Amino acid sequence: MEAFRKDFPTIRNSLGIYMDSACESLNPDCVIDAMVRYYTEYPACGGRSVHSMATKVSMAIDESREKVAEFFGCDDPNCFAFTKNCTEGMNIVARGFGLKRGDIVLTTDVEHNSNHVQWIEMAEQVGIKRRYCRTSEKGVFDIEEFKRTISKDVKLVSVGHTSNVTGCTVPLKEIVEISHDLGIPVLADGAQAAPHMKVDLKDLDVDFYCASLHKMLAPKGVGMFYGKMDMLKNLRPLIGGGGIVGLTTYDSIKLSPPPERFEAGLSNYSGIVAVKPALEYLERVGMDNIHNHEKVLQRAMQKVTEDIKGLSIVGPEDPDLRGGVFSFNIEGLNSHDIAMMLDNMGGVMIRSGMHCAHPFFVSRKIDGSARASLYLYNNLKEVERFGELLAKISEMFAK
Numbered sequence: 001m002e003a004f005r006k007d008f009p010t011i012r013n014s015l016g017i018y019m020d021s022a023c024e025s026l027n028p029d030c031v032i033d034a035m036v037r038y039y040t041e042y043p044a045c046g047g048r049s050v051h052s053m054a055t056k057v058s059m060a061i062d063e064s065r066e067k068v069a070e071f072f073g074c075d076d077p078n079c080f081a082f083t084k085n086c087t088e089g090m091n092i093v094a095r096g097f098g099l100k101r102g103d104i105v106l107t108t109d110v111e112h113n114s115n116h117v118q119w120i121e122m123a124e125q126v127g128i129k130r131r132y133c134r135t136s137e138k139g140v141f142d143i144e145e146f147k148r149t150i151s152k153d154v155k156l157v158s159v160g161h162t163s164n165v166t167g168c169t170v171p172l173k174e175i176v177e178i179s180h181d182l183g184i185p186v187l188a189d190g191a192q193a194a195p196h197m198k199v200d201l202k203d204l205d206v207d208f209y210c211a212s213l214h215k216m217l218a219p220k221g222v223g224m225f226y227g228k229m230d231m232l233k234n235l236r237p238l239i240g241g242g243g244i245v246g247l248t249t250y251d252s253i254k255l256s257p258p259p260e261r262f263e264a265g266l267s268n269y270s271g272i273v274a275v276k277p278a279l280e281y282l283e284r285v286g287m288d289n290i291h292n293h294e295k296v297l298q299r300a301m302q303k304v305t306e307d308i309k310g311l312s313i314v315g316p317e318d319p320d321l322r323g324g325v326f327s328f329n330i331e332g333l334n335s336h337d338i339a340m341m342l343d344n345m346g347g348v349m350i351r352s353g354m355h356c357a358h359p360f361f362v363s364r365k366i367d368g369s370a371r372a373s374l375y376l377y378n379n380l381k382e383v384e385r386f387g388e389l390l391a392k393i394s395e396m397f398a399k
């Protein structure tokens with residue numbers, strides 16, 4: 001894995017130790033080059049004008065869409081729409097699914113706001129109901145509890161595949177099987193799963209899946225949203241406008257087929273065309289290699305922090321259950337102060353606060369956490385440096 005580090009300009013130029021990949025990943029040269037090529041060689045729109053530059057854009061978008069489909073194990077690229085992020089996809093499903101007053105949406109109690117805020121809004125605006133599958137105090141999902149919580153009258157199951165706070169991954173395939181047995185479709189928030197493991201949508205049989213391509217080496221402001229074609233055909237678009245319709249008259253519209261109907265207006269073309277090299281890069285590294293590499297780093301994280309005074313882990317103690325996420329607190333210290341000190345003292349960049357998962361923290365009476373999140377380009381030396389700095393911070397300031 002060490003060899004890949006040279007492909008990332010911020011690493012090559014020693015601009016600090018980046019441990020905030022659960023927020024945004026770094027970008028390798030091939031992705032940056034693809035964006036620069038777009039702006040210098042064919043900076044036009046896609047899917048509209050017929051001149052040569054625009055045709056090149058349209059073809060490049062098609063290629064990116066085909067790559068996304070192949071990457072996620074799906075035969076039909078038209079099942080994938082490009083969005084600006086994972087949140088947009090989650091909202092497209094929530095708003096377009098046709099939920100009515102009294103309909104129940106089942107989630108877990110550790111969801112990111114991208115799988116929470118819209119349901120609360122729709123409870124207020126439409127009158128839908130929300131049901132929560134409770135996880136353990138540490139946020140670990142229990143399939144038996146899920147079986148107890150689900151019932152035939154649930155209209156949609158919507159779960160985070162991997163938590164951005166605890167790093168825990170839910171058994172999505174089993175969740176889908178149980179839900180489908182009751183005739184209930186499943187939406188999954190794959191923002192933290194898709195960057196770190198092989199996600200085969202055909203095998204999972206999930207009905208809708210959203211991900212942040214910008215957490216998968218692709219440029220900022222690009223996400224994707226997948227749906228089974230028969231589901232997409234019944235989904236109303238979230239945003240109306242150009243590009244999503246065939247013929248419109250003064251009093252009628254005819255929606256374009258998926259995926260165009262979900263991509264209103266001009267898009268982030270430089271970002272979308274660079275999705276292909278990003279996913280090709282991940283394929284070269286190998287998703288299984290990434291998964292195993294993060295396991296090694298996570299175990300090392302456990303080792304370098306186990307003797308640190310006052311440190312508690314938010315999430316499971318078993319490092320193998322935490323993916324690339326290490327959330328923690330140090331007694332007597334605010335998480336933002338920990339993050340600032342790590343950066344100021346040693347250039348280690350992590351995240352702090354409630355990570356857009358406020359209900360989890362509030363229900364556990366925790367003020368927030370510091371969170372180091374790892375990816376393919378982090379190495380053991382960086383983890384050791386993180387541990388040394390944290391030990392120093394704890395010695396100086398912890399209660």
Ligand SMILES: Cc1ncc(COP(=O)(O)O)c(C=O)c1O
Pocket residue numbers: 022023084085086087088112114160162163164189191192211212213223
């Ligand atoms: C679990 C989870 N879901 C959704 C999101 C939102 O992703 P995006 O910013 O691409 O909308 C995040 C971002 O951190 C996340 O961790």
